[in-house]
Amino acid sequence: MGINILGMGRYLPEQTLTNDDFTRFVETNDEWIRTRTGITERRMAGWEPTWYMGTQAALKAIEAAGIAPKDIGLVISCTATPDFHTPSMASIIQNNTGAVNAGAFDLNAACTGFVYALDTARRFLETDNDMKYILVVANEALSRFLDFTDRSSCILFGDGAAAAVVEKSDKLYSSVLRSDGSGAGYLCARTLDVAPEVAVESDFEDPFPAMAQHKLYQNGKEVYKFAVNALPKSFELAAEKIGITSADIDWFVPHQANVRIIETAAKKLGVPMDKFIVTLDHYGNTSSVSIPLALFEAIENGTISRGQKLALIGFGAGLTYGGIILEY
Numbered sequence: 001m002g003i004n005i006l007g008m009g010r011y012l013p014e015q016t017l018t019n020d021d022f023t024r025f026v027e028t029n030d031e032w033i034r035t036r037t038g039i040t041e042r043r044m045a046g047w048e049p050t051w052y053m054g055t056q057a058a059l060k061a062i063e064a065a066g067i068a069p070k071d072i073g074l075v076i077s078c079t080a081t082p083d084f085h086t087p088s089m090a091s092i093i094q095n096n097t098g099a100v101n102a103g104a105f106d107l108n109a110a111c112t113g114f115v116y117a118l119d120t121a122r123r124f125l126e127t128d129n130d131m132k133y134i135l136v137v138a139n140e141a142l143s144r145f146l147d148f149t150d151r152s153s154c155i156l157f158g159d160g161a162a163a164a165v166v167e168k169s170d171k172l173y174s175s176v177l178r179s180d181g182s183g184a185g186y187l188c189a190r191t192l193d194v195a196p197e198v199a200v201e202s203d204f205e206d207p208f209p210a211m212a213q214h215k216l217y218q219n220g221k222e223v224y225k226f227a228v229n230a231l232p233k234s235f236e237l238a239a240e241k242i243g244i245t246s247a248d249i250d251w252f253v254p255h256q257a258n259v260r261i262i263e264t265a266a267k268k269l270g271v272p273m274d275k276f277i278v279t280l281d282h283y284g285n286t287s288s289v290s291i292p293l294a295l296f297e298a299i300e301n302g303t304i305s306r307g308q309k310l311a312l313i314g315f316g317a318g319l320t321y322g323g324i325i326l327e328y
């Protein structure tokens with residue numbers, strides 16, 4: 001069983017930060033950021049909370065889908081940057097959108113969040129005949145936990161939201177969800193305080209660097225090495241399940257972290273770059289939002305059309321990775 005993406009929506013924060021703006025906080029320059037990452041600007045949430053951006057994207061997706069909010073059976077929000085530990089962003093969005101008959105929960109698979117959430121939605125649709133539509137919302141305010149003194153990480157990320165309404169269908173579908181937690185310490189930020197003097201009695205090694213407190217810590221080189229393998233591997237694992245190859249795919253919609261990662265993965269897959277949707281130049285790395293945001297844009301501008309086969313591929317903190325192959 002597959003899914004049909006009925007409608008999508010997005011929300012972009014009002015504030016834009018260019019590469020030049022970062023020279024006010026850290027020693028950097030536009031040329032370094034552009035050539036090493038492909039990013040020229042990104043949106044930054046100002047007054048907008050995560051749930052607000054998610055709600056706006058969700059309302060647009062519901063309108064585009066042409067459905068009644070009361071017919072939504074479940075709201076899944078993926079985010080690594082919720083405004084609250086509890087309640088979930090999904091519960092707030094469920095209320096704001098009038099999805100009065102829906103369940104709601106958040107899911108955190110970092111930058112692979114949308115892939116995990118969409119695949120979770122499909123599984124609910126498959127096993128619950130009463131469930132007609134599911135609203136999947138990716139929403140992130142990464143700027144609120146960036147370390148603006150760390151030039152190697154703060155220039156990479158951006159904020160925003162994107163959402164999709166899905167229903168079950170018999171269209172082509174395959175997925176794979178994976179995690180390699182041995183790299184958990186390479187990309188992390190703490191939520192609760194852990195007093196340094198508290199010795200944790202555990203049989204497990206603590207992989208988290210001391211500097212990874214409440215701001216985002218990233219070992220860029222290790223994450224890069226992981227990403228250039230995770231992207232092709234996710235596609236190949238999902239493709240193998242249904243006996244197709246990269247030649248059968250019309251568009252690859254990868255997580256938008258760094259254009260060099262996409263270029264390297266494209267080479268490994270033997271797929272030309274013009275089959276990859278790339279939008280990171282204007283938005284940076286928006287974590288779980290990046291795949292649905294790129295998908296939304298490509299649908300809006302007519303690049304992706306109905307009936308085409310897509311590969312949505314994510315990778316990120318966890319270290320999580322995964323892919324979905326579907327017919328749009």
Ligand code: UT7
Binds near residue numbers: 151219
């Ligand atoms: O969604 C989560 C997934 N995250 C990712 O996919 C991120 C993966 N990692 C990367 O994309 C890259 O590793 C970075 C973009 C983070 C870094 O690029 P790099 O080509 O690996 O640079 P580097 O870390 O090797 O640094 C090269 C130099 C260093 O200077 P020295 O030691 O050679 O003098 C850095 O200090 O560039 C310096 N540098 C900068 N210079 C100007 C690091 N950041 C900056 C900066 N501006 N913003």
